[in-house]
Amino acid sequence: MKKLARLYPDFFICTLLVLLTAAVYLQVGSHEFITYDDTVYLTENPIVRGGLTLEGLRWAFTTTEASNWHPLTWLSHMLDCQFFGPNAGAHHLVNLLFHLANTVLLFLVLRWMTGAVWRSAFVAALFALHPLHVESVAWIAERKDVLSTFFFFMILAAYIHYTKRQRWQRYLLVLFGFSLGLLAKPMLVTLPFVLLLLDYWPLGRTPYWKKDEAIPKAALKINEAAGKRHKEKGEKDAIGKGSTFPWFLVYEKIPFFVLTALSCVITIHAQQTAIVSFQYLPFFERLSNAIVSYIRYILKMVWPLDLSPFYPYAPGPAWVVAGAAILITCVTLLAVRKIRPFPYVAVGWFWYLGTLFPVIGIVQVGEQALADRYTYVPLIGLFIILAWGIYDLAEKIPIRRIALAVPAGILITALMVTTWLQVQRWRDSVTLFNHALAVTENNYVARNVIAVKLLREGKLEEALHQSEEALRMNTSAPNALMIHGIILFEMGKPEAARKYFLKIIESNPDYASGYYGLGSVYYLEGDMDRAIEAFLRAISLDGNHFMAHMKAAEAFSQKIHYDEAMKYYKMALKLQPRTAEIYSSMGSILVLQGRVDEAIAPLNKALQMKPDYAKAHNNLGSALLLQKKRDEAIVHFQEAVRLDPDYRLARENLSEALAQKKKPER
Secondary structure, eight states: OHHHHHHHHHHHHHHHHHHHHHHHHGGGGGOOOOTTTHIIIIITOHHHHTOSOHHHHHHHHHOOGGGOOOHHHHHHHHHHHHHHTTOHHHHHHHHHHHHHHHHHHHHHHHHHHHOOHHHHHHHHHHHHHOGGGHHHHHOGGGHHHHHHHHHHHHHHHHHHHHHHSOOHHHHHHHHHHHHHHHHHOGGGGGHHHHHHHHHHTTSOOOOTTOOGGGSOHHHHHHHHHHHHHHHHTTOOOTTSSOOSOOHHHHHHTHHHHHHHHHHHHHHHHHTTTTBOOTTTSOHHHHHHHHHHHHHHHHHHHHSOOSOOSOOBOOOOOHHHHHHHHHHHHHHHHHHHHTTTTOHHHHHHHHHHHHHHGGGSSSSOBSSBSOOGGGGTTTHHHHHHHHHHHHHHHTTTSTTHHHHHHHHHHHHHHHHHHHHHHHHHGGGSHHHHHHHHHHHSSSOHHHHHHHHHHHHHTTOHHHHHHHHHHHHHHOTTOHHHHHHHHHHHHHTTOHHHHHHHHHHHHHHOTTOHHHHHHHHHHHHHHTOHHHHHHHHHHHHHHOTTOHHHHHHHHHHHHHTTOHHHHHHHHHHHHHHOTTOHHHHHHHHHHHHHTTOHHHHHHHHHHHHHHOTTOHHHHHHHHHHHHHTTOHHHHHHHHHHHHHHOTTOHHHHHHHHHHHHHHHSOOO
């Protein structure tokens, strides 16, 4: 009964955390997909939209789509599509469920390690309700954040279990969890370093620099039991007094460091087309931005207003960089100097610096200066410093817990209101990026996203205006030039579009999409040779460029080079196996080659994937008509016309099939 009674506060706190967080975030159930990465991960990804399939499973483990290798994230999205289809609200709510689980796990992990109930609860509340974390939860494409963090906390829970009784089975469980976490997002590569920090405090597994009164009682109980086992085996007390560095803790992490190194190699390979070259962004500029960003994230933590899904790259003046560097150095030295009386300061500070390092911009991926989503795990370190530091500072205050509860409640309420407003801004692309324009300067990416949204809605003039504004803000950004060219192309101005595609290639000769755009202009003009040359160049620069493969195949088909066309369709099929258009086109080519019997299977597969695909119905009808199966052919021609009443070729084929049916058999 006593043990059960001790669980009541934990259950109450977990329930309260879930209810408060859900109250703020449940509105995401009515939110839309965002025209910024959601297209890549879901809305325009036929493999993911097709749900959980064997070919989708193979694709998830072999693709580097979105410049990442995170198969578990892809499988998570596929599973959502399997159950919920294109329902954006349901996808959002799954993200929220992971965030709720992460909040509870964070509380429990800190509670188990430190024994401090209310401080652990305060850290979990800050994590759950801080506005900087909205991006990771309210953005479907950031499933990788909440999913990988779920594994992160599960690993920490398993590690605590392992430190209580160091069995190889428990060790393998931690290692297996780490492997799964890396398969969700490679940002978990810093986990071995986090484990070493926790070994010092609060787990107290190392005697080095240890001050007994700084070790939480919960950890002392763990260590007392561990010490007894060591003595029973006649081994040196791993947690006793001593002055030598505890290398056994480092050796213990070697398999984790091996997985970290392997993940880094795979990630660099996956991101090679997205990594910004030092020629475009020099090392000193990256370093300056990284130093300033460490401080900017802290300022945003303290004053979480004017948040944006994209922050333009704009390093501060030299004095700002120098000031940030001095501040970071001073805090680091202070944390090390006070490591005995206040170990949580050093652990929290190095947690923050270390877990943020992979995305701080030394290896620059994308055009952003910083991103709110990158703080999802790193801020926990600063929250720990805040919770334990305030508690220690208030040591001499009478009825300390009650005195701290009031300001804590006010802070949490303020965060709830601010976060609720920030979640509301994520309801659709236009609302989100209009807000971004209002709180940032020269945000050409926001203009581009709005332009793409308007382009998809057929509002070409409005899209052109937004694109022109984006180019005014950044005249050389490849994405801005590309979108402007696409809009002009869609407006029926291929000559004007060509100029922008050529400009991209001149300034960024390795930009694959620039060659794809140029090839599209040549294709429209009927210059298939130059179109093929441009498409193949795009493919050579980016082997995952799906549309370049598709257009190359179409261009070869126009030149009646059917074998080459089939080659590129098959290559496209490896990139996106659930694409009905590929099977339909392959079937059509087989018909043109006189291989009618072989054409039936791919055409049927196209219709299995996309039953309302008028062109596939027409192509299958043509194949069946050649096989003298007029009745079946007529059914498919009729369906094609029903689906697309303006489909002239299908109408002509239907008329011919009906005419043939009326003729008497010879």
